[in-house]
Amino acid sequence: MEFFGHIIDGDEVTSASDATFASVDPYLRQPWAEVALGDATDADRAVTAARRAFDEGPWPRMGHGERARILHRLADLIEAHADELGLADTRDMGKPISQSRGNDVPRAAANFRFFADHARLSTADTLPMDSGHHTYTRFEAAGVVAAIAPWNFPLMLETWKVAPALAWGNTVVLKPAEDTPASATILARLALEAGLPPGVLNVVHGYGPDSAGQALTEHPYVDRITFTGESGTGRIIAAAAARNLTPVSLELGGKGANLVFADANLDTAVDWSIKAIFTNSGQVCLAGSRLYVQRDVYTEFLRRFTAAAEAMMIGDPNDEATQIGPLASREHYTKVRDYVETVESEGGTILSGGLGDGWTVRPTVVTDLGQDARHSREEIFGPLAVVIPFDTEAEAVTLANDSHYGLNAMLFTDNLHRAHRVSAALHAGTVWVNCFFVRDLRAPFGGVADSGIGREGGNFSREFFTEPKAVVIQI
Ligand code: NAD
Numbered sequence: 001m002e003f004f005g006h007i008i009d010g011d012e013v014t015s016a017s018d019a020t021f022a023s024v025d026p027y028l029r030q031p032w033a034e035v036a037l038g039d040a041t042d043a044d045r046a047v048t049a050a051r052r053a054f055d056e057g058p059w060p061r062m063g064h065g066e067r068a069r070i071l072h073r074l075a076d077l078i079e080a081h082a083d084e085l086g087l088a089d090t091r092d093m094g095k096p097i098s099q100s101r102g103n104d105v106p107r108a109a110a111n112f113r114f115f116a117d118h119a120r121l122s123t124a125d126t127l128p129m130d131s132g133h134h135t136y137t138r139f140e141a142a143g144v145v146a147a148i149a150p151w152n153f154p155l156m157l158e159t160w161k162v163a164p165a166l167a168w169g170n171t172v173v174l175k176p177a178e179d180t181p182a183s184a185t186i187l188a189r190l191a192l193e194a195g196l197p198p199g200v201l202n203v204v205h206g207y208g209p210d211s212a213g214q215a216l217t218e219h220p221y222v223d224r225i226t227f228t229g230e231s232g233t234g235r236i237i238a239a240a241a242a243r244n245l246t247p248v249s250l251e252l253g254g255k256g257a258n259l260v261f262a263d264a265n266l267d268t269a270v271d272w273s274i275k276a277i278f279t280n281s282g283q284v285c286l287a288g289s290r291l292y293v294q295r296d297v298y299t300e301f302l303r304r305f306t307a308a309a310e311a312m313m314i315g316d317p318n319d320e321a322t323q324i325g326p327l328a329s330r331e332h333y334t335k336v337r338d339y340v341e342t343v344e345s346e347g348g349t350i351l352s353g354g355l356g357d358g359w360t361v362r363p364t365v366v367t368d369l370g371q372d373a374r375h376s377r378e379e380i381f382g383p384l385a386v387v388i389p390f391d392t393e394a395e396a397v398t399l400a401n402d403s404h405y406g407l408n409a410m411l412f413t414d415n416l417h418r419a420h421r422v423s424a425a426l427h428a429g430t431v432w433v434n435c436f437f438v439r440d441l442r443a444p445f446g447g448v449a450d451s452g453i454g455r456e457g458g459n460f461s462r463e464f465f466t467e468p469k470a471v472v473i474q475i
Pocket of ligand 1: 217
């Protein structure tokens with residue numbers, strides 16, 4: 001079995017306690033890697049290394065150009081190791097290799113390139129004042145960043161945090177999810193090869209509560225906590241951060257509403273709606289899991305949507321042609337299976353899909369459930385779409401906004417006025433019109449209500465990972 005250690009102060013190391021845990025391949029349903037199991041001692045070793053690298057090391061003192069050169073080298077190395085990194089995520093959590101190697105790895109490289117250039121080219125206002133003073137802004141590195149990541153897009157979401165943190169001169173301790181440890185260690189190995197000084201990017205493995213994760217959020221040397229994961233975990237982390245007054249950014253759960261109006265191009269709507277709910281077996285915070293369809297096209301949309309869902313290739317995630325792999329772990333499969341098995345007792349109908357082999361759930365289309373059903377309200381995080389008809393635009397907006405979550409929404413219409421009007425009315429951090437998942441890394445990304453606090457991306461990441469300082473000067 002392969003071994004993945006912590007990366008602390010430039011070395012790959014075991015835990016102080018020598019404890020390890022297994023990472024399980026959810027397709028084979030057996031362990032494929034042994035991983036160092038960190039605890040508070042290991043978290044402290046990593047934070048101490050990051051603190052020293054920040055206080056005394058060259059990284060925060062380099063110019064943006066020199067840092068950018070190293071981060072671009074890291075992006076090149078990520079691309080050169082696409083097979084290894086893609087396979088690591090696929091073995092850890094069953095994501096089809098065409099998505100991990102074909103989408104997540106290039107996006108990870110793009111994250112480093114984008115934030116390296118964004119920081120280097122960033123400008124700041126100088127304000128000439130009536131009094132004759134001038135005020136200008138310096139964006140100074142915040143310090144030690146603790147980055148805590150989920151398992152659904154392991155490498156991609158880790159780099160979404162690590163890249164801006166490093167580009168702005170911080171040092172980082174990354175804790176990947178316990179289900180997906182491998183690609184984080186590989187990333188940190190590559191970062192050292194790219195020339196990142198020791199202690200600048202540390203990785204500590206372990207669990208959340210009473211483990212490495214909790215220890216990081218409580219550590220007094222940590223200056224920023226950036227977290228992506230469940231809303232419940234976000235509340236716990238926000239409370240821990242509050243005790244040290246540590247600024248925290250929370251990217252949390254979602255229950256994306258997807259509105260299909262009768263005036264939409266139905267082929268476009270079906271194609272994107274399939275991607276929105278079934279990509280990554282529905283294990284996507286942005287998943288379009290509540291599908292509202294205007295009654296005039298409800299039957300025709302459902303016919304096409306169900307046919308497309310049934311045509312998806314289910315199977316071995318290592319096979320290039322596979323579109324749906326297993327769910328990420330036994331624990332997660334058990335949770336999603338419960339939702340599938342309770343559709344009918346809640347009054348719903350499974351039009352297509354259901355449980356598959358092993359830990360797989362087939363693309364599942366559910367009708368006849370109301371807005372208040374558990375399946376319509378809770379984040380299932382699996383390949384299950386609840387489809388509900390609506391009559392008017394106002395009703396569609398009300399249904400979409402009737403959620404504790406507010407990460408994103410999609411709408412399909414060929415009416416430009418409706419597109420703008422409804423986009424403005426939806427309570428969501430991102431609205432996609434006639435598309436899904438298209439991202440400009442300069443744009444704000446984050447959610448309202450239970451979907452999070454703060455935004456990341458472009459200048460929003462700059463605001464979070466720096467201390468903006470106003471300098472007022474009498475000339
Ligand atoms: P999770 O909250 O269970 O775990 C996320 C991370 O937090 C893991 O690394 C875990 O070890 C750690 N953790 C857990 N408890 C902790 C604690 N008390 N202190 C410190 N760390 C702790 O989430 P998950 O199951 O890994 O991920 C799925 C969730 O993530 C879904 O709700 C999904 O919507 C959300 N998500 C959100 C976004 C977004 O951008 N908004 C993106 C992807 C996933």
